[in-house]
Amino acid sequence: MAALSRLGRQIEELVGALNRLGVRFALIGGLALTPHKVIRATQDIDMLTDAISADDIDQELLRLGYRCIHRSAEAGNYLRGDERVDFLYAHRPAARHLLAGAAEFTTPFGVLRVVSPEGLIGFKLQALVNDPRRTQDLADIRALIRANRATLNMAEVREFFRLFDREALLEELLNDPE
């Protein structure tokens, strides 16, 4: 079934291009909430990929008409009109582990992989720590915990909060009234 939305068609095109390149990737960010029982609107596509694939992806995105607005060893940001795609490059063991463990989903946008809810919480926590004004990331973490509390691997979640020295925030979230 073809995507109805412009964002859906953008994902479809991107997933097709990345699959043709043969690179490993997984959804993170707002889109990745979808199979984890949290559905919300989002403007951007956020992907996790192997750092070694960054150059190949850069070339492919330029071919698709995107321009690179920022690129570092950690991340790349691309824009085509008002369409945005952001990549995080996995080169540390934690991110590579989350990329390897991403689950596959058949979607209206093609077959794609999505990081685990625990990993998604970890990436959203990283984004929040890097920019505390990103209140949407905190709202997403809260929603993921609420929607998946019975099945989340809390030891893994705690490890992410410990990594970013935010154990107190996790306690606050766990004690949040519904």
Add this chain to the structure above:
Amino acid sequence: MTPNSSDQPLLASDAGVVTPPADTRDPFTALDDLMAVIEALCPQWPARSTAAGPGSFRL
């Protein structure tokens, strides 16, 4: 509904009714439908911050 009725959800700003997505639908199809509606209302995305700055990447 009386003002003090406690068996009905309160409708107020930032206090909407929380409704979990129906589990009978494919979630990505639900997202696509949602985005189609939002894009019809907002055909051009507003400008947003250009790029992530330097940060602490530990993952």
